[in-house]
């Protein structure tokens with residue numbers, strides 16, 4: 001599918017076929033949602049889908065996780081006219097921070113940081129990232145938000161894989177994602193049927 005084309009008939013999750021298969025080697029079986037952000041309608045529909053369960057909820061602030069979560073998080077924040085907080089991989093914020101160690105799908109030890117001067121008790125935060133695989137990254141972000149006394153109003157990602165960590169998030173927090181039920185097993189298998197006809 002042409003990356004910028006908008007189909008006349010937009011079924012739920014239509015834009016997932018814009019995702020590209022990983023061609024960078026066998027180490028990590030990534031799918032690449034960044035291509036769907038190039039399509040104006042896909043990005044708008046994706047943001048709407050992520051916000052759908054939260055329309056009646058109070059959200060004071062949207063927080064996005066470094067790096068690809070910044071794109072979706074900022075789009076979500078703009079859409080509901082709220083501010084955006086960047087949760088960053090360690091070493092990039094030049095202000096006082098709280099930090100949290102974690103490991104993700106790579107198995108490597110990492111650290112993320114958040115500034116100290118925004119989150120506070122009573123603030124309801126929607127956490128946004130591109131993807132949840134092991135859930136390690138999102139869990140670390142949740143810990144940071146909660147340690148500073150704010151409340152996680154929800155967790156949103158293009159996909160939440162059916163891993164132990166993904167299930168933990170679904171069981172403990174209000175969540176949203178963009179994957180129709182019938183595609184979840186393809187997401188968990190890290191290969192979409194649409195890749196068979198994927199054209200660059």
Ligand SMILES: O=P(O)(O)OC[C@H]1O[C@H](OP(=O)(O)OP(=O)(O)O)[C@H](O)[C@@H]1O
Pocket residue numbers: 065066067068069103104105106129130131132133134135136137138
């Ligand atoms: O559920 P997990 O196993 O923790 O993995 C999820 C994380 O992995 C990706 O980020 P990554 O750091 O690879 O790359 P990015 O900088 O491109 O967002 C993704 O955007 C999530 O942040």
Ligand SMILES: Nc1ncnc2[nH]cnc12
Pocket residue numbers: 029030031032033105130131132133190
């Ligand atoms: N399988 C995956 N596809 C896309 N993004 C990811 N981030 C972590 N795992 C991912």
